[in-house]
Ligand SMILES: Cc1cc2nc3c(=O)[nH]c(=O)nc-3n(C[C@H](O)[C@H](O)[C@H](O)COP(=O)(O)OP(=O)(O)OC[C@H]3O[C@@H](n4cnc5c(N)ncnc54)[C@H](O)[C@@H]3O)c2cc1C
Ligand code: SF4
């Protein structure tokens with residue numbers, strides 16, 4: 001198939017960006033979306049241009065690195081899907097595809113489609129862990145965990161930190177990402193000792209990083225490639241409330 | 250140059266305890282003055298950086314991704330081994346040790362493997378304490394499954410996302426140390442050289458991949474946890490960025506390279522579909538717990554797999570290897586698939602694929618579920634429905650991944666799979682302390698030549714990465730650093746730093762100034778084809794010799810005709826890739842040399858000249874019971890050093906899974 005691409009080009013963080021138009025020909029429907037970008041980049045290099053910078057690594061939907069806003073949707077038209085898992089059979093000959101980076105104050109553009117998501121790491125630094133030094137652990141089976149809680153914790157823990165939830169939210173809220181980590185650790189007995197400080201500190205850091213407030217539009221859940229549920233947001237709100245009440249002095 | 254494996258004396262099962270009891274220690278006040286550089290934040294690097302930070306060392310950690318959480322380890326699917334014997338099925342430290350030495354086709358160092366088996370149990374404890382949500386049974390205890398090459402269930406898992414969960418555990422420990430100020434994290438940084446002062450590694454040169462600036466970093470010791478180099482084959486299951494650069498630079502500064510040709514070709518991957526393909530996707534070995542592998546008995550079969558009757562199918566693994574069946578080790582399974590396809594029994598459009606079929610498992614699970622509900626008259630359709638639910642819980646994410654790529658539903662139609670490059674057993678040679686032949690320079694995880702000999706068993710890489718990072722290096726590093734407490738931090742204005750930085754800068758400028766006609770990607774693809782054809786699943790003297798010539802010619806062409814657009818002073822992904830491909834080309838040559846001198850077949854290394862009558866690998870213990878440790882001499886010039894392997898406990902025999 002032949003396609004028209006309109007892609008965001010921006011030299012660096014200081015410069016203004018704009019959408020540039022490119023044509024690609026003979027794209028196979030079996031290609032992945034990023035392989036189509038590889039074809040475009042080869043074409044650009046050979047014709048004396050500069051390739052488009054975009055983040056990607058695993059190309060199998062698990063590292064969370066890929067991050068394209070495709071035709072107005074984070075990770076493109078398929079649900080429960082990352083950019084790298086999108087395949088060209090989602091498009092048809094003659095289509096025009098508009099590709100932009102994640103847009104959020106908290107995720108400044110570095111170059112073209114590449115953004116800076118280090119804010120997520122700083123939110124984890126604020127409390128997204130259990131304080132157990134290497135060598136301090138008891139036997140793993142000395143702590144049975146209800147299968148349902150373990151499964152729910154796993155579901156929350158399967159967040160890949162891609163930032164699609166933020167990119168898709170009108171407020172650029174990071175609630176889905178933050179609540180997934182808070183939930184995972186709140187559901188497990190190992191997380192109990194730091195339960196209160198964790199949620200308070202992570203939320204405080206989230207606010208500091210310029211993420212917006214949650215107004216319950218649930219766009220995040222709809223676009224999350226891993227199907228992280230907004231039930232996690234409800235759980236985090238509860239955790240937060242409880243923690244605020246008990247730590248008030 | 251020092252070349253001593255430093256295996257402690259004493260009984261096999263006492264060596265590690267004994268070592269720990271006598272190793273030199275660094276007191277807390279001194280630890281604060283000692284700086285350690287950790288390159289890589291996968292399982293090996295993140296666990297090492299976190300643990301060393303907790304101990305009080307000043308750590309700097311580097312990764313080229315935008316966050317340490319995205320290291321390639323994140324993609325590991327199936328699971329992690331540990332000798333917990335929670336299933337009461339006869340497992341023990343000894344058995345894990347034995348299985349690993351045998352699985353590696355007797356080309357690993359026994360003492361290291363024994364230590365790995367010993368610490369394996371603590372890894373699971375540590376991960377659970379961090380909140381890693383492993384799969385559990387209804388009673389709340391941990392669940393296990395089987396992997397190839399073993400007859401016990403010792404693999405712990407989190408659906409098909411075990412690597413993700415383990416890495417997020419290690420990452421959270423790392424970020425905690427970052428918050429505490431013990432670790433400084435440098436993401437989007439690529440190490441481009443090791444800085445040597447006298448005969449010791451004293452730091453690195455790294456490029457900030459956002460600004461393009463070169464940076465000089467001092468460390469009393471440097472740990473390379475930079476992963477494997479399977480991408481030398483261009484197509485592999487590795488992440489796109491995985492590369493050999495860090496290890497290769499170390500090699501050129503004196504670190505010997507161990508068993509470079511030992512590559513693992515994984516039997517179950519989604520087959521290649523076109524020449525635009527940028528990578529291959531693994532379908533986890535755990536699927537072989539429940540999937541049956543087969544090809545049609547008739548050549549040129551055109552019916553749909555579901556329409557081929559049972560008696561016209563050849564379940565060739567079950568036929569050839571009745572004792573292990575579909576769970577034979579990877580090297581054996583891969584070769585068997587290649588053999589069937591070479592003979593003309595392959596399926597799919599390219600005929601380079603075999604079926605991995607879940608129909609029987611679905612029905613079996615359906616019956617169990619119906620039985621649990623007391624329903625003994627359920628229709629087959631109902632049983633299949635119930636069975637699919639069970640299979641979905643076990644492998645849902647893998648099935649979804651398969652469907653996204655191929656557009657086919659594996660619940661109804663067998664998967665089509667074919668072997669693909671997956672892992673490298675080769676890597677920087679290290680001694681028992683994980684130190685390379687360069688003082689102060691260590692290699693952990695897939696980057697070292699590892700405990701897996703000539704073939705790694707499934708679910709053992711995650712185990713090794715975390716063993717190295719959490720439980721080995723925290724002891725062994727102290728043994729070196731205890732003698733470094735008087736070394737004050739060296740200024741990065743030291744001539745050694747300045748010169749190395751200049752050499753790095755010159756190389757970048759040279760690359761950018763070639764301004765040729767061919768893209769980096771096209772060179773990488775060509776290298777990959779040479780490697781796959783001649784140094785892949787089957788190797789021969791003739792092919793390897795041709796490959797070496799072709800690679801040398803490719804190298805010349807690369808350095809005279811590669812085109813890298815853009816500049817050095819900013820983000821330049823083509824430049825990053827060019828440096829990596831240039832190193833891959835040099836490594837490719839060494840891999841072929843290594844495969845050429847190893848006149849035997851063992852594990853993943855299959856020399857066509859050396860096979861038994863029924864096509865199994867024919868080892869030659871008399872002449873090749875050694876680790877090849879290659880020393881860099883100059884361009885296309887290496888010296889082979891041999892570390893002889895002695896087997897005190899597991900006596901080498903022909904590996905049989907029949
Ligand atoms: C698809 C897939 C599935 C797998 N499944 C399993 C499994 O189920 N069980 C199992 O045991 N094993 C599995 N493996 C193997 C296992 O995942 C790897 O061997 C292991 O994760 C490697 O970990 P590592 O820490 O050594 O390196 P990696 O995780 O590869 O990390 C390398 C790190 O080094 C950094 N780095 C590299 N070079 C540089 C440089 N020059 N400068 C700065 N940073 C650098 C990277 O940024 C990264 O942080 C699987 C492998 C693949 C490909
Ligand atoms: S919650 Fe979903 S969308 Fe948000 S970072 Fe995690 S995986 Fe991505």
Ligand code: FES
Nearest residue numbers: 057059064066084
């Ligand atoms: S590239 Fe890893 S999730 Fe897309």
